[in-house]
Amino acid sequence: MFKLGEYDDVTAKDLVDRLREMRIRVDIRPSIVADLKITPVLQGRFSELKSEIEDEELLKKYEHYLESVRKTFVEKPAPEEFYKRYLTHAVPEWVKIAEKIEAAVREMIGPEETSGETSSTVPSQEAPSEPSEETLQEEESHEESVPEDASISDEGADLDILIDKKAAAEFLSRVFSLNELEVDEDPGDKLDDPIVAVPVVANDYLQHPMLRTNIYVNLEKAHDIYIDEWSVLTCEDPDEDFFDKYQHEAIEIIAIHGILNNLTDMPPSGKMDMESFVRKCGAYMDMESGIFEVDAYNVAEDLARILEKNGVVKIKGDTIRWKKA
Numbered sequence: 406m407f408k409l410g411e412y413d414d415v416t417a418k419d420l421v422d423r424l425r426e427m428r429i430r431v432d433i434r435p436s437i438v439a440d441l442k443i444t445p446v447l448q449g450r451f452s453e454l455k456s457e458i459e460d461e462e463l464l465k466k467y468e469h470y471l472e473s474v475r476k477t478f479v480e481k482p483a484p485e486e487f488y489k490r491y492l493t494h495a496v497p498e499w500v501k502i503a504e505k506i507e508a509a510v511r512e513m514i515g516p517e518e519t520s521g522e523t524s525s526t527v528p529s530q531e532a533p534s535e536p537s538e539e540t541l542q543e544e545e546s547h548e549e550s551v552p553e554d555a556s557i558s559d560e561g562a563d564l565d566i567l568i569d570k571k572a573a574a575e576f577l578s579r580v581f582s583l584n585e586l587e588v589d590e591d592p593g594d595k596l597d598d599p600i601v602a603v604p605v606v607a608n609d610y611l612q613h614p615m616l617r618t619n620i621y622v623n624l625e626k627a628h629d630i631y632i633d634e635w636s637v638l639t640c641e642d643p644d645e646d647f648f649d650k651y652q653h654e655a656i657e658i659i660a661i662h663g664i665l666n667n668l669t670d671m672p673p674s675g676k677m678d679m680e681s682f683v684r685k686c687g688a689y690m691d692m693e694s695g696i697f698e699v700d701a702y703n704v705a706e707d708l709a710r711i712l713e714k715n716g717v718v719k720i721k722g723d724t725i726r727w728k729k730a
Contacts, residue, residue, distance in 0.1 A: 406432055406631035407661060409654055417628035420651060427641045429658070430633035440623040445607035447615045448583070452598050457615060458605070466569075467603050470495050470576045471596070478592050487588040488577070495573035498566045576601070634708075635715045637661045638669070660699045663688050668708060669717055671727040679723045682709060 412420060417433060424431045447454055451471060458464045473494035482490040492499055583600040586592055602619065610616045640662070643655040668685055677685075686701040686708060701708060709725055712718045719726045 407634050407637075407657075409630045409632055409657065411436070411438055411627040411629055413627065417630060420630060420654070423647055423651070424630075424632060427643065427647075428636065429640045430636040432631040432633075434629045434631070436627050436629050437624055438627045440625060442621045442623075444604050444619045444621075445610075446579075446602040446617055446619055447605050447610060447613065448602040448617045449600065449615045450598050451601050454601060454603060454615070457613070458603060459609070463603070466572070467576060467601065470573050471580070471599070471601065473573070474577060474580055475596050478596065484588045488574075491577055492570065492573065495577075496566060496570045499570040502566055572604075575604075632658075634661055634665060634711050638665045660688075664699055664701050664708065665711070668712060675729075676724055676726040679705070679709070679725065682725050 409420075421431050421433055447457060449457075451467075455464060473491055476494050477487060477491040480490060579602045580586065580596075580599055581588075583602065584592075584595045586595060602617070605616070607616065607618075637658055640658070643651075643658060648655045664686060667688065668682075683702055683705040686705040688697075688699040690697040709718065709720055712725075713720050716728060719728060
């Protein structure tokens with residue numbers, strides 16, 4: 406079986422349905438995957454960091470995030486609205502993008518499935534003690550799965566806003582955890598000069614006493630999708646819609662089909678040694694639009710066994726003999 410990849414619930418179901426429509430045999434297996442994030446930061450009182458951070462633009466950005474936290478506490482929003490309200494101050498441009506994404510998601514899955522739910526693009530938290538790292542990672546995962554047509558016209562500016570939003574969200578999470586804040590409490594003097602952690606390039610601050618390394622490991626459920634290689638040989642070609650949504654998977658399917666199709670051709674002698682067979686496990690096309698190359702040399706023995714299992718060849722020692730058609 407060929408492992409196509411790891412996918413979330415919704416994507417896995419859609420992809421499996423499409424593959425079966427193409428007459429490809431599919432095996433889906435649940436798994437747990439780890440998302441590891443290692444972030445070097447300067448950590449300390451904000452007043453101390455102001456004299457240590459060399460990048461003035463970076464410093465201004467985090468001053469703005471901190472002021473946004475203070476403004477949000479002053480406004481005293483409901484706990485479940487705290488995070489969304491904070492973002493309207495920290496990254497006001499994000500609200501427009503969030504509205505576009507939400508509209509696209511509603512159009513894609515239907516209003517009846519989203520009615521009564523909090524916005525999936527600017528998620529609220531039900532009375533949390535803090536905006537957790539897990540919550541932030543779930544949001545990032547959702548943003549990555551948003552359809553391309555949900556973006557606004559200026560893709561460069563769009564990306565900058567997404568990066569800014571992610572940085573603001575992570576800053577908020579660290580401020581809450583480092584200063585033991587709760588969304589439904591009066592912060593008192595905790596935000597006068599809070600402990601903060603600002604991501605930096607570690608090599609720029611080697612041996613700095615305030616340099617720390619934060620490590621986050623987030624375990625999530627995933628679905629591993631495997632496809633039967635032999636069924637790819639006789640499957641229907643990926644259509645334009647499949648290519649648009651699953652370009653990488655479509656190319657992989659074409660590559661498997663091409664290699665197996667080449668290997669099923671019987672040589673004039675009807676047999677071949679393994680060394681010669683290995684040399685057949687590759688393809689190269691110089692196209693007008695670029696190069697298409699498939700390297701399957703390292704799995705040549707596995708491919709030979711696939712052919713044997715499906716009655717194309719018989720393997721005996723180092724010799725591969727094609728069966729007569």
